[in-house]
Amino acid sequence: MSASQTSPATSVTGDDVPTLLVKIFGKDRPGITAGLFDTLAAYAVDVVDIEQVVTRGRITLCALVVAPSGGATAEGELRATVHSWAESLHLQAEIISGRGDNRPRGTGRSHVTVLGHPLTAESTAAIAARITGTGGNIDRIFRLAKYPVTAVEFAVSGAETEELRTALATEAAARGVDVAVVAAGLQRRAQRLIVMDVDSTLIQDEVIELFAAHAGCEAEVAEVTARAMRGELDFEQSLHARVALLAGLDESVVDKVRAEVRLTPGARTLIRTLQRLGYQVGVVSGGFTQVTDDLQERLGLDFASANTLEVVDGRLTGRVTGEIVDRAGKARLLRRFAAEAGVPLAQTVAIGDGANDLDMLNAAGLGVAFNAKPIVRQAAHTAVNVPFLDTVLYLLGVTREEVEAANTHE
Numbered sequence: 109m110s111a112s113q114t115s116p117a118t119s120v121t122g123d124d125v126p127t128l129l130v131k132i133f134g135k136d137r138p139g140i141t142a143g144l145f146d147t148l149a150a151y152a153v154d155v156v157d158i159e160q161v162v163t164r165g166r167i168t169l170c171a172l173v174v175a176p177s178g179g180a181t182a183e184g185e186l187r188a189t190v191h192s193w194a195e196s197l198h199l200q201a202e203i204i205s206g207r208g209d210n211r212p213r214g215t216g217r218s219h220v221t222v223l224g225h226p227l228t229a230e231s232t233a234a235i236a237a238r239i240t241g242t243g244g245n246i247d248r249i250f251r252l253a254k255y256p257v258t259a260v261e262f263a264v265s266g267a268e269t270e271e272l273r274t275a276l277a278t279e280a281a282a283r284g285v286d287v288a289v290v291a292a293g294l295q296r297r298a299q300r301l302i303v304m305d306v307d308s309t310l311i312q313d314e315v316i317e318l319f320a321a322h323a324g325c326e327a328e329v330a331e332v333t334a335r336a337m338r339g340e341l342d343f344e345q346s347l348h349a350r351v352a353l354l355a356g357l358d359e360s361v362v363d364k365v366r367a368e369v370r371l372t373p374g375a376r377t378l379i380r381t382l383q384r385l386g387y388q389v390g391v392v393s394g395g396f397t398q399v400t401d402d403l404q405e406r407l408g409l410d411f412a413s414a415n416t417l418e419v420v421d422g423r424l425t426g427r428v429t430g431e432i433v434d435r436a437g438k439a440r441l442l443r444r445f446a447a448e449a450g451v452p453l454a455q456t457v458a459i460g461d462g463a464n465d466l467d468m469l470n471a472a473g474l475g476v477a478f479n480a481k482p483i484v485r486q487a488a489h490t491a492v493n494v495p496f497l498d499t500v501l502y503l504l505g506v507t508r509e510e511v512e513a514a515n516t517h518e
Contacts, residue, residue: 123208126175134199136167214266217292231283253508288490305460306393315395339463355426374498439467
């Protein structure tokens with residue numbers, strides 16, 4: 109790592125003041141950082157920047173400091189002392205002379221999160237090359253998680269977020285990895301609202317198909333559902349056609365369907381982590397309140413909205429009541445939830461898999477296509493194609509260690 113690649117700090121020196129980049133390499137052990145700065149303290153130098161990383165027990169420690177007063181003689185003594193200290197600990201030291209602080213980072217700063225299962229050297233090289241090709245510079249890379257997927261984050265400057273997102277989406281699809289690009293800044297850390305689709309997102313099932321199985325019309329309903337999710341049919345028309353097939357079912361089927369619903373792997377972890385981090389969480393569904401109300405209670409969701417199956421005399425009528433939650437309705441509900449939560453749309457995240465989620469995904473600050481249909485993957489801000497819903501946390505910069513800490517029972 110060169111001086112120009114270390115993280116920027118508040119400058120304590122002008123561009124023309126002599127500085128030294130002190131780099132230490134070797135086997136990590138307690139006390140190395142304190143030892144280096146104890147050694148430097150004897151020369152009364154000011155610290156401009158520090159960066160340290162430990163990988164598989166090997167440390168790389170970089171310190172950018174103002175050169176000591178006293179000219180070449182003092183600098184020579186500092187160099188000799190640092191090298192002697194490093195050798196005593198079986199470490200390597202390198203000291204590079206220069207002037208001033210690190211060069212300013214370029215305008216246009218983004219966080220690029222890459223998810224791989226596995227993450228190959230080939231795909232990493234391709235992503236890095238694309239970043240460079242857009243005029244971006246990789247300022248820092250660190251790992252967010254090693255399971256259930258490998259997740260790494262690149263801090264990038266010098267390229268506009270939208271341009272970077274477009275370029276990397278193409279590369280990600282070609283390489284079989286997931287890439288999310290979000291603008292850097294305080295908004296990323298601000299309290300957010302996350303709104304999810306339900307069927308095939310929060311849960312593994314299509315709720316109407318669970319009802320249809322009890323009515324003996326599962327195949328017919330599944331075909332209409334698939335065509336609607338591919339964008340081949342108007343959602344509202346397809347909804348009415350499918351619900352009509354359920355006419356006459358006993359209301360007791362609702363409890364059976366609730367018991368059959370399977371949460372997506374990682375769903376509880378995602379929601380629990382978000383809640384403990386102060387986020388608000390909601391769901392919107394083209395399915396039915398008979399199921400989403402139960403999910404809201406079980407998972408402690410802040411918001412939930414869906415269609416409602418009409419029940420008369422203890423039986424489903426084959427109709428729905430109230431406002432239809434369709435493609436436009438989901439986006440409208442996202443805005444309503446955001447207003448009620450006091451969260452700007454720019455600080456919202458939407459997650460979905462079907463064509464009827466597209467308006468919501470595009471309206472949110474970050475739209476995530478989760479194991480989605482091709483038309484949705486192409487239109488969303490980013491796509492996740494692994495079967496673990498909690499991987500969305502990595503797109504928000506949350507590390508696996510933070511997830512585990514948030515989910516530790518007291």
